[in-house]
Amino acid sequence: MRYEEALDLKERMIDIVKTLEMNHIDLNRIECLRSFGSSTRRTIARCHALGKVMQKAMRTRAFYTIEFLERFDKMKKEEQDKxxxxxxxxxxxxxxxxxxxxxxxxxxxxxxLYDKFMEAKDEIKSDGKNKNWFWK
Known part of the structure; x- marks a missing residue:
């Protein structure tokens, strides 16, 4: 397996987090990586977390990584957003x-959430306001 930083996907993730007001997600403690060489046939992406035991042992807080496998890049943008x-x-x-x-x-x-994301993007384009309700 080979991993590389996916700054383009992190930007898209940040856009989704901000647009949907997923304010519980600490954008400083979540990263996106692309992976190459996986033998899995069905998996498109995985979310990994630094669990409580490791946090305690390392004296650090939670950290999440979203891993995007090679199949992800072959998908349409709408499906990627989902x-x-x-x-x-x-x-x-x-x-x-x-x-x-x-x-x-x-x-x-x-x-x-995808529908709300698209609606919010349209609203932001038309009047500059985000009227999200899912997380309230």
């Missing part, structure tokens, strides 16, 4: 090193 939203939904509101499971990270919530 994958980014999917991975961000795994990060709990506590931002403590844990994960939200797939009972919350589901197609329904991804579609709701």
């Amino acid at each position: 994958v980014i939203i999917h991975e961000l939904l795994h990060v709990p509101r506590t931002f403590g090193g844990g994960f939200r499971q797939h009972d919350f990270v589901c197609e329904k919530n991804i579609e709701i």
